[in-house]
Amino acid sequence: MNSSKCYVPWNKLDCNEISFCLGTDRNNKPTIKMVIGANCKDVAMVTPAFVTNWPRVTGDGNFGTMWGPTDVTKAKFSLDLTDAAINGTHNPNFDAFATLLEAMDDKLLDFVHQNQLRILGRKHLSREEVKMLQIRSVRPKYDKQSGALVGHSLQLTTAKYQWDGMGGKHARAITVCDKEGKVIKDGQVCPGDVVAATAYANQVYTGVGGDKFGIHWGFEDVSVVCQRNKLDAKLEVPCFALQNYDYAQDYSAQDYHNVDSPTSIEAMA
Numbered sequence: 001m002n003s004s005k006c007y008v009p010w011n012k013l014d015c016n017e018i019s020f021c022l023g024t025d026r027n028n029k030p031t032i033k034m035v036i037g038a039n040c041k042d043v044a045m046v047t048p049a050f051v052t053n054w055p056r057v058t059g060d061g062n063f064g065t066m067w068g069p070t071d072v073t074k075a076k077f078s079l080d081l082t083d084a085a086i087n088g089t090h091n092p093n094f095d096a097f098a099t100l101l102e103a104m105d106d107k108l109l110d111f112v113h114q115n116q117l118r119i120l121g122r123k124h125l126s127r128e129e130v131k132m133l134q135i136r137s138v139r140p141k142y143d144k145q146s147g148a149l150v151g152h153s154l155q156l157t158t159a160k161y162q163w164d165g166m167g168g169k170h171a172r173a174i175t176v177c178d179k180e181g182k183v184i185k186d187g188q189v190c191p192g193d194v195v196a197a198t199a200y201a202n203q204v205y206t207g208v209g210g211d212k213f214g215i216h217w218g219f220e221d222v223s224v225v226c227q228r229n230k231l232d233a234k235l236e237v238p239c240f241a242l243q244n245y246d247y248a249q250d251y252s253a254q255d256y257h258n259v260d261s262p263t264s265i266e267a268m269a
Helices: 092-114 116-120 127-131 238-242 253-257
Strands: 016-026 030-036 045-048 077-081 139-143 150-159 161-163 169-171 175-177 194-208 211-228
Touching: 030 092, 030 116, 030 194, 077 194, 077 211, 092 116, 092 127, 092 139, 092 150, 092 211, 139 161, 150 194
Parallel strands: 150 211, 175 211
Antiparallel strands: 016 030, 045 194, 077 150, 139 150, 161 169, 194 211
């Protein structure tokens, strides 16, 4: 997919140059444009490498899934970038990247707070009250059973079908690359892979769920920096070594094949 966006490394992006401006759509509803720099360019960047847990970047995206649409023309490609550890070590880039996104969210929050009557149809809301209506870019993840915080993630989504300019739609694909940016034919992105992406601020949405607002992040390309099966495998769990048992023995696969412990179907018949 050809793109006119200029992607810069995430740590070269200056949040102070980001600005927002109000406009109206064809139905005279307020819209918010998010741009960067004096030339009002799209906010587009290359993310750091993160572990992805629920990628759907090929085929029909989320079409036909439990949470996806039943109409393929409404299908979306999705990619989550998480703060999961890599090779057992915390990924420090996520903290710095999250700080950058938080700064963007705060700038949007200030803009909406100052223009709340036109955008939200509200008056006299404090900044904290407006913040309660904002869906932040970096979202917490909680354990479904215990409710404990287990991590954070950034969700990226891109529509599979886009307008062709003539009243119809045509399908597009996400480009999957290797760690050096070379395109992989029929490349796959699997849960647990470490990936980077070309991410962009697709739009600032308003009115979701009544009066929610936030930044919708899209993506065009994915770089598979390291596949999950090539990450370091766990070699030991030290906490087990602290336990003592009188009957403990060294593990041996041969012990499962001796005559006293038959395992074949014939012997068990």
